[in-house]
Amino acid sequence: MRVDGYAQDGYEGVRRVFQDLVAQGRETGAGLSVWRDGREVVRLGGGWADGECLRPWTHDTLVQPYSLSKPxxxxxxxxxxxxxxxxxxxxxxxxxxxxxxxxxxxxxxxxxxxxxxxxxxxxxxxxxxxxxxxxxxxxxxxxxxxxxxxxxxxxxxxxxxxxxxxxxxxxxxxxxxxxxxNGVVRPTLGLDAWFGVPDSELSRVADLEYAHPEWARRQPAAPWLAVPQGPLDTGTVNSRAWRQSVFGGVNLYTSATAVAGFLSRITDREGPLRALVGPELHEEYLAAQATGFDEVFGTELTWTLGFLRDDTKIAKGGIGGSAAWWSLRHGHSCAYLTRRLDDHSRVAEIAAVLGDDLSVMPMRAARP
CATH class of the missing domain: 3.40.710.10 (DD-peptidase/beta-lactamase superfamily)
Incomplete structure (x- = not known):
């Protein structure tokens, strides 16, 4: 499978890991973006946007990243x-x-x-x-x-x-x-993202697929996702009706470039986020709001009004493998968005090359 795009000097290791994921078949369709100092220093697309291997993954392929939608x-x-x-x-x-x-x-x-x-x-x-x-x-x-x-x-x-x-x-x-x-947030942020994909953008949407036939049934998070039926069913989520609906906890459609670009300016006091919500809510959105044992994830977490965070990053992931973060320590943002629903070992390997630790984003949920 093909890998297209670029990784600037100093990010060759990121490209190698991404290429290996695709070459080994652990990834069948994904986008990876890293931003630093206002520039996209890594933009990679690998594999295909569909199961028939007719549409190569491109930098503007849209995909549903599940709970990464929540922020x-x-x-x-x-x-x-x-x-x-x-x-x-x-x-x-x-x-x-x-x-x-x-x-x-x-x-x-x-x-x-x-x-x-x-x-x-x-x-x-x-x-x-x-x-x-x-x-x-x-x-x-x-x-x-x-x-x-x-x-x-x-x-x-x-x-x-x-x-x-x-x-x-x-x-x-x-x-x-x-x-x-779609009417206020998206245009103010200049964000290539949709809740309810319009007709004009449907051709860019990637089909989701299970890495393993029993993937959905084996999720530790299954008890929290059982009602209603459909959000983990590929027949449902690959339908036009679902893509054009709004199921706000999970079905944002966006690209890795768009998410990483947004995160790259998330703390910017002169950035579009502050223009959207104002100084006070900008600080509230990113500040630690609640720390404690999360009943769903089964571990202690700190939530902001949109993200998980610790001393080194502001981050969020979604079931299936997509994740994104802003590194407070290193001053870069990264987004890995995938259509192949599996665990988060792939993005964890990308993070490791960048010197980041994604343990703030526990990817296994506890059974109630």
Missing amino acids: FAALAALVAVREGALDLDEPLARRWKGYGARGKEHITLRHVLTHRAGQPRFPESAAGLGALDDAGLRNSLAAAEPEYAPGTRTGEHALTHGHLIDGVLRAATGSTLGEVF
């Missing part, structure tokens, strides 16, 4: 906060009528964005709903009892994150997550 969904909420339609610490139920039932009357947007709202998965009552039934899924969350007292424990809202944001945005602003992201 971008969070930005839609922060736009509403900056505009005064929402407050980080106001109960959602003041805007979202019907949400404050069964112990959820004090859940805030900050709880949602830091994964402390007590709704890390959809309730069993939603088991009969389709993955594209966004109204039904939102309503199931509004009617459900939280799994633990909000604000007392942490557990990544694996599939529910986007629906919670979407629900309160609709109630407070009359706009959906997709409308705010």
Whole structure:
């Protein structure tokens, strides 16, 4: 399989690792981007964007990176906060009528964005709903009892994150997550990314595939992803209907170049992110907000309003192998986006060559 693109002087080791992943068959389609000092110093594409090997992976191939979508969904909420339609610490139920039932009357947007709202998965009552039934899924969350007292424990809202944001945005602003992201966040940041891919961009989207036939069933995270059926099913996620829907916790479509470029300026006080949300929310977005044992990942984590972070990086990964980070220690950003759903050993090898440690992003979730 082919590898195209470039790696500037000093990044030959990154190219070698990427080429080996493709040559060994561990990677069948992926993009890799590294930025430093405002420049893209590595831009590599390997393999194919489809299972028939008809479309080579290019620098602008779009792919769904699962939970790497979450920091971008969070930005839609922060736009509403900056505009005064929402407050980080106001109960959602003041805007979202019907949400404050069964112990959820004090859940805030900050709880949602830091994964402390007590709704890390959809309730069993939603088991009969389709993955594209966004109204039904939102309503199931509004009617459900939280799994633990909000604000007392942490557990990544694996599939529910986007629906919670979407629900309160609709109630407070009359706009959906997709409308705010595509209409405000995307153009302000100059970001090649979509929630709900338009017709004009569908030809750039990569097909997802399992590395192993039993990949989905063997995921330690499976209990948190069981309802609704579909988000891990390639028949669903490779459909036009899914690609043009908004399932905000997982189905952003973007490229490695776009994500790494965004992260390369994430701390910039003169950058587009600060222009989007303002100085105060810019600091809030990146600051450590909650540290504790994450019930889903089964380890201690520190969440910001969008990312995981430690002393050396701001980062986020998604099930299947995609991940991206800004290195506070080394001053570079990196994004590895893949269509081959497997573990994170591939991106870990890329990180190691760059001198980064991805242990802040635990990729194995604990069973409840």
